[in-house]
Amino acid sequence: MATEDATAPAQQRQSQVRIHLHTKSGDIELPQDTGSILVSTELKRYQLSTLVNRLLETDKPLPLEFLINGQFLRTSLDEFLTKNGISAETTLSVEYVKALIPPIYSASYEHDDWISSVDVRSQRILSGSYDGLLRVWNMSSEVVGTGQSHTSSIKAAKFISPTQIASSGMDRTIRIWKYEDAQAAGAASLTPTLELYGHKASVDNIAVHGNSSRVLSASADHSIGLWSTKKAEAPAAPENLLPSANKRRKLSNAKQLPQRGPLSMLQGHQSQVGDVCFDEKDATVGYSASWDHSVKTWDLTTSTCVDTRTTAQSLFSICHLPESSLLATGTSARHITLIDPRASATTISAMTLRGHTNAVVSLARDPNTSYQMVSGSHDGTCRVWDIRSVRSEASDQVGESVYVIERDSAKGKRVVAGEGVKVFSVCWDKDVGIVSGSEDKQLQINSSKPSS
Amino acid sequence: NIDPESLLPKLPSPDELRPFPTVCATQYVGHKGRVRTVSVSPCGRYLASGGDDGTVRVWALFTGRQVWSCKFSSDEAVNIVRWRPGRDALILTACAGDSVYFVVPLSLCDPNHEVASRAVLDDGFGYATTSSTTTPTTKPTSSKWTRPTQKLQDAGVLLQITLNAPPKSLSYHRRGDYFSTVSPASTSTAVSIHTLSKHLTQHPFRRLRGLAQTTSFHPSKALFFLATRQSVRVYDLQAQNLVKTLQPGAKWISSLDVHPLGDNLLLGSYDRRLLWHDLDLSLTPYKTLRYHSKAIRAVKFHPNSGAVPLFADCSDDGSVQIFHGKVVGDGMENATIVPLKVLKGHRVTAGLGVLDLDWHPKEPWCVSAGADGRCRLWC
Ligand SMILES: [Mg+2]
Numbered sequence: 001m002a003t004e005d006a007t008a009p010a011q012q013r014q015s016q017v018r019i020h021l022h023t024k025s026g027d028i029e030l031p032q033d034t035g036s037i038l039v040s041t042e043l044k045r046y047q048l049s050t051l052v053n054r055l056l057e058t059d060k061p062l063p064l065e066f067l068i069n070g071q072f073l074r075t076s077l078d079e080f081l082t083k084n085g086i087s088a089e090t091t092l093s094v095e096y097v098k099a100l101i102p103p104i105y106s107a108s109y110e111h112d113d114w115i116s117s118v119d120v121r122s123q124r125i126l127s128g129s130y131d132g133l134l135r136v137w138n139m140s141s142e143v144v145g146t147g148q149s150h151t152s153s154i155k156a157a158k159f160i161s162p163t164q165i166a167s168s169g170m171d172r173t174i175r176i177w178k179y180e181d182a183q184a185a186g187a188a189s190l191t192p193t194l195e196l197y198g199h200k201a202s203v204d205n206i207a208v209h210g211n212s213s214r215v216l217s218a219s220a221d222h223s224i225g226l227w228s229t230k231k232a233e234a235p236a237a238p239e240n241l242l243p244s245a246n247k248r249r250k251l252s253n254a255k256q257l258p259q260r261g262p263l264s265m266l267q268g269h270q271s272q273v274g275d276v277c278f279d280e281k282d283a284t285v286g287y288s289a290s291w292d293h294s295v296k297t298w299d300l301t302t303s304t305c306v307d308t309r310t311t312a313q314s315l316f317s318i319c320h321l322p323e324s325s326l327l328a329t330g331t332s333a334r335h336i337t338l339i340d341p342r343a344s345a346t347t348i349s350a351m352t353l354r355g356h357t358n359a360v361v362s363l364a365r366d367p368n369t370s371y372q373m374v375s376g377s378h379d380g381t382c383r384v385w386d387i388r389s390v391r392s393e394a395s396d397q398v399g400e401s402v403y404v405i406e407r408d409s410a411k412g413k414r415v416v417a418g419e420g421v422k423v424f425s426v427c428w429d430k431d432v433g434i435v436s437g438s439e440d441k442q443l444q445i446n447s448s449k450p451s452s
Numbered sequence: 453n454i455d456p457e458s459l460l461p462k463l464p465s466p467d468e469l470r471p472f473p474t475v476c477a478t479q480y481v482g483h484k485g486r487v488r489t490v491s492v493s494p495c496g497r498y499l500a501s502g503g504d505d506g507t508v509r510v511w512a513l514f515t516g517r518q519v520w521s522c523k524f525s526s527d528e529a530v531n532i533v534r535w536r537p538g539r540d541a542l543i544l545t546a547c548a549g550d551s552v553y554f555v556v557p558l559s560l561c562d563p564n565h566e567v568a569s570r571a572v573l574d575d576g577f578g579y580a581t582t583s584s585t586t587t588p589t590t591k592p593t594s595s596k597w598t599r600p601t602q603k604l605q606d607a608g609v610l611l612q613i614t615l616n617a618p619p620k621s622l623s624y625h626r627r628g629d630y631f632s633t634v635s636p637a638s639t640s641t642a643v644s645i646h647t648l649s650k651h652l653t654q655h656p657f658r659r660l661r662g663l664a665q666t667t668s669f670h671p672s673k674a675l676f677f678l679a680t681r682q683s684v685r686v687y688d689l690q691a692q693n694l695v696k697t698l699q700p701g702a703k704w705i706s707s708l709d710v711h712p713l714g715d716n717l718l719l720g721s722y723d724r725r726l727l728w729h730d731l732d733l734s735l736t737p738y739k740t741l742r743y744h745s746k747a748i749r750a751v752k753f754h755p756n757s758g759a760v761p762l763f764a765d766c767s768d769d770g771s772v773q774i775f776h777g778k779v780v781g782d783g784m785e786n787a788t789i790v791p792l793k794v795l796k797g798h799r800v801t802a803g804l805g806v807l808d809l810d811w812h813p814k815e816p817w818c819v820s821a822g823a824d825g826r827c828r829l830w831c
Contacts, residue, residue, distance in 0.1 A: 114517065130517065152559065200562040200565070201497075201562065221562075241563060241564075242563075271496070271814070272496075272497065291815075332817075332831055333831070357475070359477060359831070361514075416479065416797060417476045417479055419479045419481070422516075424515070439515075
């Protein structure tokens, strides 16, 4: 500050600046457009929030945040203008948004091995682990149900509905489970109902669409599987991919699960497929991200690739942000690239989110707003991003994370390459908050609700 | 008055030569004692490592999860692991004690792949007995190709060659059928050339002057490179003659790698030299680089050199160094060599640092083996 003051005297300091307030959220629009208003440059977020609340005539003050040129206001307007070299003569366009609630650490659920995947539905948390077990947890950190069927580590698990689950893993299979809920520890049941064969290598991620009973799978065998969760609808399993123990099991007359094959296998990627997702608005469209650097768009009704966007890095994770028509994809090069998959888009990268220090392997959107998402990285952190918070840099639009969630197990220490605390999976639930699974064997819950 | 400096071609700055590895992305923790050797699988999904604890371990490349392991010896180190080239089969070769072992890590293959991999190893059984009368010019050897112990077979170790002395270097021909080993302790049978499909071992260099260190096959021609302590002999395997002898000027060569296009060669030496030979240019090095303060243990070109024109070396000073080394295919232009990055992280342990390194087959990622008991992935 001292140096700024020392160099500033020649410059005429303005004590007031014109601002124009606006928002994209319909529920907090101003009753009437105030046009540009003159305010003191001394104002900070809190005073601006008070001002807008007064204009909104709210009963209870609603905490607000302010975006100017894609950056959240964290200082006084005066400092902001100086730092960004903006003249106080101009009218500032100020966007206000409901304040982001910092994700507060709330609990850790201990596992016996690394946690590869997490999901949440109806106050139940699902985890898939390298020990080959599926677990369903209640909110009191008790395991209400355990599922054992995979013959190797589980890599992905998702609720299809509150009573149905899909999982996949290093045993190259996808399994469908029936889930019968209960509140008490150990009282719920997880029963495998279907084994799906077709992949030739580890199935590292899956996406599910309950209404159409469809599952998409991303495999290290370079292909994407499209599957039905309905036994009657699914084709027969390819005989040559069944485990050899299968024959023995048949002979021994042990109870055997129905085995089925894929509706189709989507080929085209040149390397292992890192992740898949459905289009959030149209479940006949799927997206995949691959180590071959590309994102592909698939027409699932015809099983054809309709678009390929090639980046410069291996891609490990993907998530669809429907309101902005963007795909977010996590890279080996430690950043997240936002891609506009529409044919009209002229550039490959719409935005780059920087901050992670290792591969970004999991992405999930904020269920409450279309502008935020959370990422999980091998650097041992999750980061919360707001795609409205962005600045121009050379030929790129660059964003920085709004919050960093450390592992509670790391006790504030940063380790090289996230050793021991790599995050493998993250999800974001409206009620529960941000749930992440890690190499530290802890399922960590960070609540993004204001504490009461 | 022209400044002579201005006439030299300007070296590009490292920033213009991205991407290259800059940070550690994964550590592989599990070995007890030094890790001596690393190799990335042809599919790029697995890292294999071996070390003083007598174990070979296979890891998932990015997560660092150990997915397979086997103890080969309780008193001898695993000196070498190398994946057999090619995507048709998944076969890992490991050297421990006097033996070379071939592994099909069972849990990592789908059923079809496993059948194909087993066939590659089994096809040679019976060949030696049926064709022993037509054994080629070189004398039969005492090398034995056998099934390993049942315990090893159960772990997926399906074939074993027992040599006269411990192999300290192993290199495959690009097609994955021929490979050579160097067992420095065995004088007349130090260098072996093996044919996997025939379970056949030959010793074509019985009267070698100098102590053999390491070998390499030319990627496309029938040429064979044999490094002794101070020179590199280039043989024509078809004509069975010596083509030329390179004079790198090193006191003790530790490692050798041939550029994927075949006309350039890297050597590392225990006397801290990194030497680049242009085979068309001269018998002496095109460039001698002295960036390390301790012995250089391994040198390696990126296998996908067209897209990723990088090479790397590693040293007992604990560092891995990354260089840009662009070779123009037509041979009209000399290679451009630019030092890019010193990767630090391995702890120097009892005077030993980084003992081996390898590249991912496609990406600008490398892995290193540390005397500190760890491997690292650099991205
Ligand atoms: Mg996942």
